[in-house]
Amino acid sequence: RQRELTLQRQRDLGVVPPEAELAPWAEGVPHWDDLSDNQRRLSARFMETFAAFTEHADVQVGRFVDALEELGELDNTLFLYILGDNGASGEGGIEGTIVEHRLGHGVVDDPDEMIDHLDEIGGPLSYPIAPAGWALALNTPYQWTKQVASHFGGTRDGMILHWPRGVPERGGLRHQFSHVIDVLPTILDCAGIPAPFSVDGVPQQPIEGTSMQHTLTDPQASEHRRTQYFEMCGNRGIYHNGWMAVTRHGIPWEMVPDKDRRFTDDVWELYDIDHDWSQARDLAAEHPEKLRRLQDLFLIEAAKYQVFPLDDRVTERENPAMAGRIDLLGERTSITYRAGMRRFTEETTLNVKNRSHSITADVDLPDTDTHGVIISQGGRFGGWSLYVTDGRPAYAYNYFGMNLYTVRGDEPLTPGRHEIRLEFDYDGGGLGKGGTAVLLVNGEKHASGRVARTIPYYFSFDETLDVGVDLSTPVTDDYPALDNEFTGTIHTVRIDLDDPIAASSEYDGGLHRRVMGAQ
Known part of the structure; x- marks a missing residue:
């Protein structure tokens, strides 16, 4: 029900198209009505904590904005506020956890034990992450969560851009497909600064992003980003000219898997992003040739940008010896x-x-x-x-x-x-x-x-x-x-x-x- 309410608000605001649908719920994740009393009390507390943190962060950003305004520099400041570094995290697992590092090492908290620490959640005695169900709800209308680079629930974030002297339009919306690597070229472009070839005598790698400045003054401007690969922990995807082929390899809260997973066993999906904003309708069976071409394109892009060899480990990668x-x-x-x-x-x-x-x-x-x-x-x-x-x-x-x-x-x-x-x-x-x-x-x-x-x-x-x-x-x-x-x-x-x-x-x-x- 929460996802339905959120989607309707998103439609009303215009941040998603009117025809956007709710993508499928992740298999194995319980709905609210499936939870026990203790699980519901804990889930509510986890989300209250997240809401408090979000409010705190918002206030601090507001202080920064106020300071720019007092200096008389707000209108001449290019302000980009990206709402997250990925989708909401499902790394709290099915139950949530009061100490993040436990689940990262495969130690699952028992809700009937966590309930004794309910009042500690959000305080200095906890290091909590909410249950995966909340992450799915927060990522409405998309599928999956952080780590799952194949699906928009793991990658797609809103971005607010404020620059009155450069963009006189107020409250405008832009839906051109862009990637985080496009942010730096946009800043350089707006500031009129060329990308450096060398810094202190050290040759710089080429900046692979594309400026979004052309979309700031023209809401109907064509997309400059035609192709973009995605990969994290073996979850991978490729976007090209409005279509996206993806395959989910792992489950975000299984960070210490107990068995090997073969990449060749992964099932690929196909989405027409121009007509299916939220990856809700898998068209792989209907367009097998297009899927194959996109799979081949992923191999090309992944080889070009040093993605290989694929590595599906999560927690183990934190220890260099392992x-x-x-x-x-x-x-x-x-x-x-x-x-x-x-x-x-x-x-x-x-x-x-x-x-x-x-x-x-x-x-x-x-x-x-x-x-x-x-x-x-x-x-x-x-x-x-x-x-x-x-x-x-x-x-x-x-x-x-x-x-x-x-x-x-x-x-x-x-x-x-x-x-x-x-x-x-x-x-x-x-x-x-x-x-x-x-x-x-x-x-x-x-x-x-x-x-x-x-x-x-x-x-x-x-x-x-x-x-x-x-x-x-x-x-x-x-x-x-x-x-x-x-x-x-x-x-x-x-x-x-x-x-x-x-x-x-x-x-x-x-x-x-x-x-x-x-x-």
Whole structure:
């Protein structure tokens, strides 16, 4: 019912043609009437949270617009507001999740357990994504969601362009097929700036987009973008002169698939976009030759723009050791940090996942009440921390906010200079296995404990490795979310990786899966 209401409003506004239809609902996703009471309460809360975020973002954009107006520059500013970087996300899965990274690793939240955390959703104790059903509703009138580059539910976003001095028309609509790569050429064109051939002596790749400026003054202007390929995680499509051939390869919330999917088994669909705005009517059976020509065109465009080889992995690609892609640190197995070094993303520091490693800190304690974080990575929703609490050394490993494994020394440290070392002995035998954490001070064992499970692919998209503090959310509640800086002196902190685990098909960078999937 919500999709029907939304579509009618879209028709009334003119942002879709009057004849636009609702595309099919994704198979396997329940409708509202199919949900249990707990699922409905959770779904409502998830969407309330999303609505609040959207309102907050809108207010901030409004502040920016107001500032431009106060400066007298709003009418002379080319303002482009793209309503999303993709379609609404279905990565919350059927149930939704209160911690995004769980589902990304194949851990599904139970609604009958999530309901106990209902009031936390949207607050600092949650990292939520709404159920896929909401994503489908938000992507009205299209099919599917983010990741599904084959269908408009995954790719088509509205764009607002405001430039009174260049476009005197108010409230006009444009429906020419355009792509995000056309935005930069449009800005350059409007500003009268040529595309650079070289920047600081570095030759630039050619800009592949096409300016949309010609449509700003002429609503009936012809389309300059005749052809455009799409591909993400094996989902792929090709647009050409009003027709589109597409094939969905995966399901967005199955980010750690339990079986290989062959690209040759994918089923292609065909849509006449000029007469079927929302990809609602598949014409593949009626026009097999046109479908074949578009499939061939996809191969040409994909080869031209380095799409091949196709790679249908999702979460696995976050870990360079698993993905078989370039690691910024190369073959380095040791790195030393100093006090005040902060905000290292996972791509810019050593990868401690799925292997044994050690963390060695050279610190000075001014007194027995010294406390705070020596080094941390990640936060409340996944990560680890080496710290001092009540004068005692401690190590915490946070498994997606579900389990917290803590090892603490029994005795407070004496004032003075100490070497605090954490040795993590990984069990091996696969990804995300457990290990034993041992705390040593000046070479003597102070405590040890088990970490039953570890995070195999990534700790966080936005939290970082920090020395002397745990920024953003805390790994553990042993110290406060704010004011958790180490009160002693940190000379150095060194991370060392042990020898990599013996090679297997799980550690070949996905080569086996890619080769077999391409046959």
